[in-house]
Amino acid sequence: MAGSRPVLIVDDDETLRTLLVEQLRLEGEFEPVEASSVAEATKLVDNADAHFDAILLDVTLPDGDGRDFCAELRRRGIRMPIIILTGSDDEADVVRGLDAGANDYVAKPFRIAELLARLRAQMRIFENSEDAVFAIGPYVFRPSAKLLQEPTRNRRIRLTEKEAAILKFLYRAGQQPVPRQVLLNEVWGYNAAVTTHTLETHIYRLRQKIEPNPTSACLLLTEGGGYRLDPAGTPLATTQPVRV
Template sequence: MISGKLILTVGDDETLRQILVEQLQLNGEFRIKEALTGKEALQYTEKQYFDGVLLDVELNDFNAYEICCQMRKNGVKAPIIIISDANNDQDTILALDSGANDFVVKPIKIAILLARLRAHIRQHEQNEHAVLNFGTYSFRPGAKVLLDIKTNKEIRLTDKETAIIKFLYLSSGQVVSKSVLLDEVWGYNAGMTTHTLETHVYRLQ
């Protein structure tokens, strides 16, 4: 259902930004949008959903901690990782208190940063209060609601339909067989046919 998580990178450190963009897009796992200033970052997050935010403290216009705090006030629920030169307890506390999920110190180890980003995204997606976006739809598993963003039409889902969409979303675009889906959603047993699954999928389509 998804061809890559959308990540917002924020900061005016050109070298770091180029490295992040190159590494994040390497295997098609992530898609990137870049903001050079805090103002741009706030504008982007007000108009678009992001799966994660990488926020460098080096900003010319705003304090990065204030930007993070404002994003949370604006309703951004996605994981935010702050990247900083400062390796001290005070900055770590400032970052976490401002609403960041994590604090990473330069020089960063890309592999570890990506692993942390993946972990935070997984945790966020598995939260029942999360809002998951794909294509033109916004999905709230906790409320069992699928919203067509273009038409603003709200679709109420059954428990099974909710479980199907959530499992397919978390599969990140990988092909899922009927048997795997039956096992995950229904607890597949030998006496069950795939007809029920096909009926649910047909309705969702």
């Protein structure tokens, strides 16, 4: 797995949180973060350095109703998938949760495998929706539109399908280097006719579009026999040209 995807678990049941954390970390696919109350969850979501790909949200919390918290997040424009966990599967409760903006509703007790399957499904749907937005350096990245927007300069950068796919996969890798062959397989599939030269050409063109100084990359880095995306855009210590 190239990188783990952060998931916020909001539940006051410590035993259940521990179980969910263990299961989500099992194969390295997810990186769970815990909160036991609305207040804790709010601080985590508001943290400028935090990013979550999804939220697992209990209804009954010590300082509020999870559905009200869900509705508040939606009012604030937060669009990542939210799956509500509840001890009731009454139709009225389900409808209220969905009306609050939840993507799915899972009644306790639930099977972990089913919950993870639903979580993955909601993430796939979100990634291909118009709502999927990621911050990369000075840009707002909209994968579905194949577009980078730079609000401070009122500029738009159009990406090709492959360029958008490269950025999306590297972003999901969580700043971990992705080997060239892995990136080739993910973006082009197992096509014997496609070589690493093809990937390197796309990386070169992508850097020409997005880097302030393409010869000294600070966003799309060459590292560990592959590439790494630094969404914060931290400048490299060296001013030497970056090898593709």
